[in-house]
Amino acid sequence: MKGLFLTVVGALAVAAPAHASNLTVHLDGVRGTGGTLFVSVQTRAEFMQERGTAGSVLSSPQSGAHQFSFAVPAGEYAVSVWHDDNGNGRFDKDDRHMPLDGWALTNSEGLRGEPNFDQVRMQIGEAPSSVRLSMAYGR
Numbered sequence: 001m002k003g004l005f006l007t008v009v010g011a012l013a014v015a016a017p018a019h020a021s022n023l024t025v026h027l028d029g030v031r032g033t034g035g036t037l038f039v040s041v042q043t044r045a046e047f048m049q050e051r052g053t054a055g056s057v058l059s060s061p062q063s064g065a066h067q068f069s070f071a072v073p074a075g076e077y078a079v080s081v082w083h084d085d086n087g088n089g090r091f092d093k094d095d096r097h098m099p100l101d102g103w104a105l106t107n108s109e110g111l112r113g114e115p116n117f118d119q120v121r122m123q124i125g126e127a128p129s130s131v132r133l134s135m136a137y138g139r
Contacts, residue, residue, distance in 0.1 A: 020071035022128040023054075025079055029135040031102060032063035035085040039068050041077050047117040053077065078120045079106045079131055085139075094138065104133035 025039060036059050040052040054070035061083070082091060083102030092100040105111070105120045122131060 023070045024130040025068045026132040027066045033085040035087040037061040038082045040080050044117045076121045100138040102135045102137045104135050
């Protein structure tokens with residue numbers, strides 16, 4: 001998630017692909033603590049890199065639920081969310097390398113350690129898709 005900021009910013013510059021499906025991300029549990037919320041939709045090749053297929057940036061998000069929509073071609077993707085709640089521009093971890101900033105990933109229930117794409121991927125078809133994510137905060 002270190003490069004998530006650049007991933008999302010780079011993704012915003014990408015035009016919507018032809019023959020795209022609509023992906024709706026329902027995000028629960030956002031804390032209104034300030035900072036910036038980054039949402040990124042990434043392929044296997046983009047996962048944990050500094051680019052994504054689609055993304056959104058929300059400054060000073062309000063507490064509660066948020067919804068984001070993206071146009072993406074059919075395929076396998078991971079949706080990752082990072083809330084840089086203290087606005088320092090880096091993904092903070094404690095001494096045990098546990099996340100302190102807010103985060104969410106597709107299919108992350110029971111996840112231990114840094115994820116790999118196969119653990120958090122989801123399939124997007126031609127029809128509209130949706131995913132519900134819940135934020136986790138370490139502080």
